[in-house]
Amino acid sequence: MLAFQLRSAKLNGDLVPRLALACSHVVIDKLVLNFKESKLSWLYNTMGYLFQTAVRDYVVSTLGAAVNGNMASLLTPLNGYLRPYWPLLLSNVAIPLEKLPSTDLEEYTVLLGSEGKVPVGADFVDAEGGLTLVALEDGGALHRWNQSAPEERKVKTGDLLYQVDGKCGEDMIQALDKQEVDELLFRRAATKGAVIDWDEAMFDSGPDGE
Numbered sequence: 001m002l003a004f005q006l007r008s009a010k011l012n013g014d015l016v017p018r019l020a021l022a023c024s025h026v027v028i029d030k031l032v033l034n035f036k037e038s039k040l041s042w043l044y045n046t047m048g049y050l051f052q053t054a055v056r057d058y059v060v061s062t063l064g065a066a067v068n069g070n071m072a073s074l075l076t077p078l079n080g081y082l083r084p085y086w087p088l089l090l091s092n093v094a095i096p097l098e099k100l101p102s103t104d105l106e107e108y109t110v111l112l113g114s115e116g117k118v119p120v121g122a123d124f125v126d127a128e129g130g131l132t133l134v135a136l137e138d139g140g141a142l143h144r145w146n147q148s149a150p151e152e153r154k155v156k157t158g159d160l161l162y163q164v165d166g167k168c169g170e171d172m173i174q175a176l177d178k179q180e181v182d183e184l185l186f187r188r189a190a191t192k193g194a195v196i197d198w199d200e201a202m203f204d205s206g207p208d209g210e
Contacts, residue, residue, distance in 0.1 A: 001025045002067075006093070008100040009187075011107045013152050015097055017086050019079055021071050026064045031056040072129035073169040076162055108153040110184040112141050117180050122155075130162035130172070133186075141181070159186045 005022040008015055033048030033055065035041045048055070082089070090097060121140010124131035134157055136143050146154045162168060163185035164175040175181065 001027065006090075006095070006100050007103045008097060009103045009105045009107055012109055016107075017090060017097060017100060018103060019075060019082060020103065021068075021075065024064065024067050024071075026060045026067065028056050028060055031059065069128065070169075072162060076129075076168045080166070104189065105187045106152070106189070107185065107187040110142065110145055110149075110153065110155060110186065112145060112182055112184070118144070120176065120181060120184075124161060124176075127160060130160045130168070131176075133157050133159050133161060142184075155186060156188065159188045161186055 002024050003022040004019050007018050007020045009018045010016070031052055033045070033052065035044035035048065038044065118139075118141045120142055121137035122133055122142050123135040123137075125134055126132075133155065136146070136155065136157070142155045149155075161176075161184060162172075163183075164172045164181060165183055167175045
């Protein structure tokens with residue numbers, strides 16, 4: 001079971017709505033293991049019966065972690081698809097944008113244009129929901145962007161890259177490796193110096209059920 005909620009975030013300095021995960025629960029009432037076509041099937045089935053609760057709990061936990069760990073791959077494109085429909089949706093729920101709970105995140109767009117033909121010039125490490133920027137190289141495309149970008153859209157170490165040319169997840173990494181990159185989307189903590197758990201801030205995911 002997945003439950004979503006409306007939240008707000010800042011995109012390029014403007015307040016925008018965001019669909020976030022309120023909670024997720026994986027439920028398996030009963031798990032039956034049945035082994036066949038083996039001389040030891042009777043032993044495997046006996047062990048499966050004795051430990052079926054433990055196996056069920058493990059499967060529930062593993063599936064729950066997989067759902068939460070990959071939620072960014074669902075929500076990032078989903079929020080993109082919803083963008084033109086937000087005014088209609090907000091009018092139907094009759095909640096002003098300013099009243100929505102905040103994600104405490106700032107998002108911003110980097111448009112490289114002709115600079116995209118130059119190597120991005122940045123080092124990233126894997127993170128939940130994307131890649132965390134750990135270093136910028138002098139002369140790279142992102143370094144050049146920073147020289148003329150407004151302060152709120154300057155790329156800084158610790159920011160999370162979550163979309164490249166409309167792609168996220170593994171597709172984003174492949175797009176980043178291409179010779180030409182045009183649009184990159186980043187997010188950072190709205191409060192300077194704050195440490196953000198990206199999953200909890202963006203997705204607010206709850207515990208897995210049994």
